[in-house]
Amino acid sequence: xxxxxxxxxxxxxxxxxxxxxxxxxxxxxxxxxxxxxxxxxxxxxxxxxxxxxxxxxxxxxxxxxxxxxxxxxxxxxxxxxxxxxxxxxxxxxxxxxxxxxxxxxxxxxxxxxxxxxxxxxxxxxxxxxxxxxxxxxxxxxxxxxxxxxxxxxxxxxxxxxxxxxxxxxxxxxxxxxxxxxxxxxxxxxxxxxxxxxxxxxxx
Amino acid sequence: xxxxxxxxxxxxxxxxxxxxxxxxxxxxxxxxxxxxxxxxxxxxxxxxxxxxxxxxxxxxxxxxxxxxxxxxxxxxxxxxxxxxxxxxxxxxxxxxxxxxxxxxxxxxxxxxxxxxxxxxxxxxxxxxxxxxxxxxxxxxxxxxxxxxxxxxxxxxxxxxxxxxxxxxxxxxxxxxxxxxxxxxxxxxxxxxxxxxxxxxxxx
Numbered sequence: 001x002x003x004x005x006x007x008x009x010x011x012x013x014x015x016x017x018x019x020x021x022x023x024x025x026x027x028x029x030x031x032x033x034x035x036x037x038x039x040x041x042x043x044x045x046x047x048x049x050x051x052x053x054x055x056x057x058x059x060x061x062x063x064x065x066x067x068x069x070x071x072x073x074x075x076x077x078x079x080x081x082x083x084x085x086x087x088x089x090x091x092x093x094x095x096x097x098x099x100x101x102x103x104x105x106x107x108x109x110x111x112x113x114x115x116x117x118x119x120x121x122x123x124x125x126x127x128x129x130x131x132x133x134x135x136x137x138x139x140x141x142x143x144x145x146x147x148x149x150x151x152x153x154x155x156x157x158x159x160x161x162x163x164x165x166x167x168x169x170x171x172x173x174x175x176x177x178x179x180x181x182x183x184x185x186x187x188x189x190x191x192x193x194x195x196x197x198x199x200x201x202x203x
Numbered sequence: 204x205x206x207x208x209x210x211x212x213x214x215x216x217x218x219x220x221x222x223x224x225x226x227x228x229x230x231x232x233x234x235x236x237x238x239x240x241x242x243x244x245x246x247x248x249x250x251x252x253x254x255x256x257x258x259x260x261x262x263x264x265x266x267x268x269x270x271x272x273x274x275x276x277x278x279x280x281x282x283x284x285x286x287x288x289x290x291x292x293x294x295x296x297x298x299x300x301x302x303x304x305x306x307x308x309x310x311x312x313x314x315x316x317x318x319x320x321x322x323x324x325x326x327x328x329x330x331x332x333x334x335x336x337x338x339x340x341x342x343x344x345x346x347x348x349x350x351x352x353x354x355x356x357x358x359x360x361x362x363x364x365x366x367x368x369x370x371x372x373x374x375x376x377x378x379x380x381x382x383x384x385x386x387x388x389x390x391x392x393x394x395x396x397x398x399x400x401x402x403x404x405x406x
Contacts (some may be wrong), residue, residue, distance in 0.1 A: 123398070127405035153406050156399065164387065165395035177390055183383025184367065192368035195326070196359065202330035203356050 003191050005092040007114055008032075008099040008182060011107045011162070012122030013152030015134040021122060021166070021174045022101055029179055033091050035100035038070070041079035054084060072102065072109035083110065097182065104158045111161070118185050119162040120178065124152075125169045206397065208295040209388050210317055211235075211302040213381075214310045214365070215325030216355030218337040224325060224369070224377045225304055232382055236294050238303035241273070244282035257287060275305065275312035286313065300385065307361045314364070321388050323381065324365040327355075328372040 012018040026032060038054040040061050049055050056064070061080045064070050073082030083100060091098050102110070110117055124130035130152055134145050159165060164181050168174040185191070215221040229235060241257040243264050252258050259267070264283045267273050276285030286303060294301050305313070313320055327333035333355055337348050362368060367384050371377040388394070 123395075123402060127402055153403065156403055159399045160392050160396050162392065164390045165392060165399060166390060167395070167398065177386050180383040180386025181390060183380050184387030187367045187369060187380055187384060189363050189365065189368060192326075192370070193363050195370065196362045196368060199326060199328075199330055200356065200359055 003095050003186075003194065005033075005095050006097040006182065006185050006191075007088060007092060007110075007117045008097065008120060008185075009107050009110050009117050010099060010101045010120050010122065010178075011104050011155070011158075012168075013124070013130065013155045014148050015130050015152060016122045016124045017133065017168045017171065017174070018101060018122040020171055021168055021178060022099070024171055024175045025178055026099075028175060029182075031097060032182070033096050033098050035083060035088055035098050037081055037100075038064070038084045039079060039081045041081075054087070071113050072106035074103075074106060085113075097186070104155045108158070108161065116190075118164070118181065120164045120166055120181060121156075121159040121162040122166050122168050122174065123156065123159060125167055206298050206389075206394050208236075208298050209300040209385065209394075210291060210295060210313075210320045211300065211323060211385060211388075212310050212313050212320050213302060213304045213323050213325065214307050214358070214361075215371075216327070216333065216358045217351050218333050218355060219325045219327045220336065220371045220374065220377070221304060221325040223374055224371060224381060225302070227374055227378045228381055229302075231378060232385075234300060235385070236299050236301050238286060238291055238301050240284055240303075241267070241287045242282060242284045244284075257290070274316050275309035277306075277309055288316075300389070307358045311361070311364065319393075321367070321384065322365040323367045323369055323384060324359075324362040325369050325371050325377065326359065326362060328370055 010018055010022060026034060036050065036054060038056050038061060040056055040058045043049065043052070043055050047053065058080070061082065064084065065073055065082070069085050070082040071085050071088060073080055083102070083106070088098050107119065111119055124133065131149060134148050166174050166177050166181070213221055213225060229237060239253065239257060241259050241264060243259055243261045246252065246255070246258050250256065261283070264285065267287065268276055268285070272288050273285040274288050274291060276283055286305070286309070291301050310322065314322055327336065334352060337351050369377050369380050
């Protein structure tokens with residue numbers, strides 16, 4: 001049976017721990033491919049083209065944007081960052097499940113371009129816990145913390161535009177739940193209807 | 204947060220091994236309540252009312268049917284069997300996830316009455332494997348086997364009317380996948396949207 005791989009999009013506010021959850025998921029479970037972003041910024045020492053990022057010229061990047069070759073993109077500090085459609089779709093066409101971590105605005109661009117994307121939002125268990133995690137990171141700078149809290153709230157206001165909510169109370173629970181979502185999405189009739197037809201064709 | 208429990212409906216042809224998968228799931232994982240059916244047949248020695256079945260008189264059973272109190276029902280060998288709505292809904296209202304195993308026709312009745320039911324169809328990995336499993340059970344009786352095969356095919360023709368397909372290649376995989384479906388369905392925005400609101404209200 002020739003199934004298309006999933007596209008799993010992971011978002012969540014700074015401090016929710018989504019990076020740790022994703023890293024742990026990729027370590028513990030096999031078969032997920034972490035999407036590689038494209039950027040126009042220069043490679044840093046040790047970064048490898050096609051692994052760390054796809055390093056593109058500004059012209060090439062904008063050409064891809066114009067031709068619909070980016071699932072999403074944004075500009076930070078004069079550099080462009082984006083998700084190249086071709087590399088994601090090539091993996092999916094091979095039946096490989098692709099996952100990517102991205103902030104809310106990029107995620108919403110992807111949702112529009114890939115209606116079959118599996119949208120997952122990672123939530124902190126409470127505002128108090130989010131505040132604690134942000135403070136732990138930045139003990140010295142109250143202004144940064146309150147700016148991050150405000151941004152986190154703004155991002156969480158979009159949580160219900162996603163398909164699933166994963167509460168990161170413990171990394172272990174969050175990983176189990178995120179993996180449950182991946183398993184379940186691979187079992188939908190959209191994914192396995194073809195398998196049913198194949199078995200019935202054996203009669 | 205006050206979430207309604209899931210209603211998970213499990214079907215699959217005779218020989219697909221759904222009973223073993225369900226038993227293993229209930230042994231390994233906590234928090235799922237196996238729905239108790241109602242019947243008009245007499246209790247057998249050792250059967251306990253409210254555990255094995257709810258034992259009802261014919262009049263009481265049909266009264267419940269008339270009042271919409273059965274999520275599904277059917278008649279076999281002059282006895283009625285059905286799923287009492289109240290006992291399922293009472294558990295769900297407490298936030299407890301309810302699971303039940305039922306043949307296709309009953310499942311379709313439930314789907315109609317509970318559009319939020321999570322419908323799971325267990326498939327054998329192939330027709331050859333299904334045949335092998337049915338033969339293993341009934342080495343002596345070819346007619347029974349071919350009648351069961353025909354019935355299995357008829358049931359599998361409804362598989363795509365379910366939400367999820369679980370392929371029972373090994374019991375271990377099937378249990379992991381079925382549990383993944385339960386986890387994922389507990390994380391949908393329908394289930395956890397209220398939690399997002401609660402966290403945002405803490406701001």
